Amino acid sequence: MAGAPGGPGEAGPTGSRLVRLSCRACCAEADPDRPQGVCATCGSALFAEYDLATLDGPAWWREVAGRPPTLWRYRELLPVRDRRNIVSLGEGFSPVLDLGEVSGAPGLRVRAKDDGGLPTGSFKARGMAVAVSRAVELGLPTLFVPSAGNAALALAAYGARAHRSVRVYVPEGTLPSLVASCRAYGAEVRSLPGTLREVGAAARAAERAGSGFDLSTLREPYRVEGKKTMGFEIVEQLGPDRLPDAIVYPTGGGTGLVGMYRAFVALRDLGLLARFPRLYAVQPEGCAPVVRALREERPDVAPWEAPATIAPGLLVPAPFAGARILEAVRATGGGGIAVSDASIVEAMRVLARDHGLSVAPEAAATFAALPALVDRGDLRPGESVLLYLTGTGLAFSIEGLAASIGARAGS
Numbered sequence: 001m002a003g004a005p006g007g008p009g010e011a012g013p014t015g016s017r018l019v020r021l022s023c024r025a026c027c028a029e030a031d032p033d034r035p036q037g038v039c040a041t042c043g044s045a046l047f048a049e050y051d052l053a054t055l056d057g058p059a060w061w062r063e064v065a066g067r068p069p070t071l072w073r074y075r076e077l078l079p080v081r082d083r084r085n086i087v088s089l090g091e092g093f094s095p096v097l098d099l100g101e102v103s104g105a106p107g108l109r110v111r112a113k114d115d116g117g118l119p120t121g122s123f124k125a126r127g128m129a130v131a132v133s134r135a136v137e138l139g140l141p142t143l144f145v146p147s148a149g150n151a152a153l154a155l156a157a158y159g160a161r162a163h164r165s166v167r168v169y170v171p172e173g174t175l176p177s178l179v180a181s182c183r184a185y186g187a188e189v190r191s192l193p194g195t196l197r198e199v200g201a202a203a204r205a206a207e208r209a210g211s212g213f214d215l216s217t218l219r220e221p222y223r224v225e226g227k228k229t230m231g232f233e234i235v236e237q238l239g240p241d242r243l244p245d246a247i248v249y250p251t252g253g254g255t256g257l258v259g260m261y262r263a264f265v266a267l268r269d270l271g272l273l274a275r276f277p278r279l280y281a282v283q284p285e286g287c288a289p290v291v292r293a294l295r296e297e298r299p300d301v302a303p304w305e306a307p308a309t310i311a312p313g314l315l316v317p318a319p320f321a322g323a324r325i326l327e328a329v330r331a332t333g334g335g336g337i338a339v340s341d342a343s344i345v346e347a348m349r350v351l352a353r354d355h356g357l358s359v360a361p362e363a364a365a366t367f368a369a370l371p372a373l374v375d376r377g378d379l380r381p382g383e384s385v386l387l388y389l390t391g392t393g394l395a396f397s398i399e400g401l402a403a404s405i406g407a408r409a410g411s
């Protein structure tokens, strides 16, 4: 793979400190240098562990600051071992934008980290860049993912760049432009009925006997490692002493929240971070299993019945690693909040008109959540908050989404 000098693509070790995979549920360990899905003992998610003792935190952080502005600057804490295996489209280091004080949230300083400009238009590029690179390293020829759309698009693009065979499974009704783009990247697209839950189950059944490796959210250990870079970047871009008090994140499968939390823990363990921002999970009122589990103080996330929302990436009624999502929110002192589809569409309008930001409905949900978080006292005057804008809105018609809500209300 061609790469910038000193960046991805050159032969030679990355310096990755990856030592093992481990299961947080049953403490089983797995060999990271063989392909691994879920924990072989209990079926939960496996997570990468790194030998931090061999890294001098402050010296490493200073060195990182001088590297090219992609997520590979954090390569010691990413799983890819040889630079030759890095599959890159230049992902990472998205801008943090100041929105100042916004209507509906007086007294708050609001900033936004905008991943809409990443390759394929969403933060999914982070996870797929790392997972596909690692799949190349482990010699996996065929990759598949069930996805609401953005992860499919990202896998299709990175798979094309890596010359891997890719199959994506998407719910019927996924934006036709997105399906067409997946095909343009050379992926095989299979459209199936139901939400991500049903599509995921059907995809895994169809692939069981085949050669395809499953890149479903948190059912393999490396996409979440790519998402970790969201947290590294926030700390690097704002500085450990000027972090936001809170980060508001649109939550579907939860890799973003889990990934950011993992980043903060790693930086704390390296002596680089003393205080964590509070993490808030935003979900639509029509599919809010994480918010409900937080409100009811449950140890895990129960499936949401009859899910419905205009935000495809948030239509995840039964997130696979619910306990890990709850852990990230609770350990940081954050919380959960549900927003209506109508407020999401209104937030898309305001972000475009007043701030020049065209964002996906999932991303707009973070802005829509501000008034309720202020009303509830979760966000207090004088505090600063960072909205994580996970994807571009360029493929969406705001008026089309508004009409679909109207049609649903009338039916």
Ligand SMILES: Cc1ncc(COP(=O)(O)O)c(C=O)c1O
Binding pocket: 122, 148, 149, 150, 151, 217, 250, 251, 252, 253, 254, 255, 256, 257, 312, 313, 314, 360, 362, 363, 390, 391
């Ligand atoms: C634009 C967008 N935002 C947010 C999400 C939810 O992501 P997570 O799995 O990190 O909760 C998705 C998932 O598809 C998405 O496409």
Ligand SMILES: [Zn+2]
Binding pocket: 023, 024, 025, 026, 027, 028, 039, 040, 041, 042, 043, 044
């Ligand atoms: Zn286990």
